[in-house]
Amino acid sequence: MSKILKFTQFSLRDLFASTLPTVLLIVGVCLLAYWLVDPAPPRTVRLGTGQENSAYEEFGKKYAAMLAKHGVTVTLVPSAGSGENLHNLRDGKVDIAFVQSGSTNEETADREELTSLGSLFVEPLWLFLREPKDKKPITQLSQLRGMKINFGPKGAGAPRLLHQVLELNGLETGDVQRLSLANTPAVVELLEGRIDGLVFTSAPEAPLIQMLLQTPGIQLFDFTQAEAYARKLPFLTHVTLPQGIVDLGRDIPAREYSLIAPTATLVAREDMHPALIDLFVQGASSIHNGAGWFQQQGQFPSAKYTEIPVDAEAAKFYKNGPPLLQRYMPFWAANFLDRMWVVMLALSALILPLSKIVPPLYVWRIRSRVYKWYGQLRTVEQKVEEAPEGARMQVYEEQLRRLDEIEELVNQISIPLSFADGLYGLRSHIQFVRKRIQFLMAEGAEALPV
The missing domain is CATH 1.20.58 (Methane Monooxygenase Hydroxylase; Chain G, domain 1)
Known part of the structure; x- marks a missing residue:
């Protein structure tokens, strides 16, 4: 009986041997296409952040943790700030970085092959001053004449912005004693009384901002003419720091403040892999989507408020949400299918003629x-x-x-x-x-x- 069954059964071994060449050909084409059609996204990416204890540094850590869940290692590259991040992008030292609006323009960004992934949050210009001995508050920037003010280190976004603001107030370069200390040393100098003031451009989440807002003897400058600054410098917006937002119980601050604010944007090199752009934009949507001191729920991230043209992949996300496959599949599986669909379409057309060879x-x-x-x-x-x-x-x-x-x-x-x-x-x-x-x-x- 066993011999009869062996004699009459369908020959799976021969079928396998017959289909093997066709299968190997299809697999070979798929592997070749996997490497040539659209290379796989890299597993590591360099993110330009900012100074120690800055909001850029804090948000950089959040991006690193989020992308690590998808198997992508984010290397944080500290810098003096927005200006240095732009230089690092141009020189290829980083792949993506936080950049303050107003730091460049569309023509320059196009020439340097940079693209925006959208704006993330507003980062007000924080001008902290020691209270004058006569207790008379400083209400006009012209009153800064002769004072020692830390503009921030070379490569940060604050020096350039404050210089523009002071020019609008008729202050020349030599009218204010300008220092270029990093944020943390500058705060120490301010608290020790060796300088009269310092400036940041940062989100309120920065630890140094939180500390200075609650430090007795340190006052925050109120930009009462904020709307005029926003009209003069289009990359600025007028934002309001509400009374009690820092600490309602202690009523800090004791009144409302008007501030001027550029926006922080994610800027990448144009050759950055589209899949990584998708990951960063999705990360931005998770990290910056909530309500904050200066923004409403869902206001950020956004394709608005940036002078650098928004990347096509990022613009698609802001319009339609995450890619369809990534809503239901792990990132790497969805990315593979998204990259290979053209090849699969071509192979589906080949399978029929190839299958005729098997019989x-x-x-x-x-x-x-x-x-x-x-x-x-x-x-x-x-x-x-x-x-x-x-x-x-x-x-x-x-x-x-x-x-x-x-x-x-x-x-x-x-x-x-x-x-x-x-x-x-x-x-x-x-x-x-x-x-x-x-x-x-x-x-x-x-x-x-x-």
Whole structure:
């Protein structure tokens, strides 16, 4: 029974061997396309942040933690601020960075092959001053004449912005004693009384901002003309620091303040992989989407408030949300299918013609088990025909034994029932050759003398 089943069953081994070349061809094309059509996104990315204890540094850590969930390592590259981040982007030292609006323009960004991933949050210009000894508050920037003010280090966004603001107030470069300390040392100098004031451009989440807003003897400058500044410098917006927002119980601040604020944007190099752009924009949507001191729920991230053209992938996200596949699949799986859909479409057109090769190959493999024995059978016939006259009987006997061997091996062949006609045909032909040899032997025996 087991032999019958083996004889009649469908030959999976032959089917596998027949389909293997086609499968290997398709897999080979897929692998080639995987590397050539659109390279896989890198597993590491360099993010330009800011100074120690700055909002850029804090948000950079959040992006690193979020992208780590998707297997992407974010290396944080500290800097003096927005200006240095732009230089690092141009020099290829970072792939993406936080940049303050007003730091560049569309023409320059296009020339330097930079693209925006959208604006993230407003970062007001915080001007902190020591309270004057006469307790008379400073209400006009012209009152800063002769004071020691820390503008921030070279490469930060604050020096450039404050310089523009002071120019609007008629203050020349030498009218204010300008220092270029980093944020943390500048705060120490201010608290020790060795400088009169310092300026930040930062989100309120920065630890130094939080501390200075609650430090006695330190006053925040109120930009009462904020709306006029916003009209004069279009990249600025007028924002309000509400009374009590820092600490309602202690009523800090004790009144409302008007501030001027550029926006923080994510700026990337144009050659950054689209999949990484998607990840960063999704991260921005999660990190910056909530309500804050100066923004409403859902106001950020946004394709607005940036002078650098927004990347096409980012603009698509702001319009339609995350890509369809990434809503239901892990990032790397969705990214693979998104990159390979063109190849899969082309392969689907090839599968039909390629599949037509499989049945003939399968048939050939089955029939070849039978056909190869016809060569052996033909060899037997040739030896019979070429047998020398004096040794014919010996050759006939040898070839009969060879036929017995062939028949025994043929009887061990296992092929599907639908191909049995070929096997039975071979066996009948073996019998035909045997009878012919036996006939020749009988004829030769009669010819021998008695």
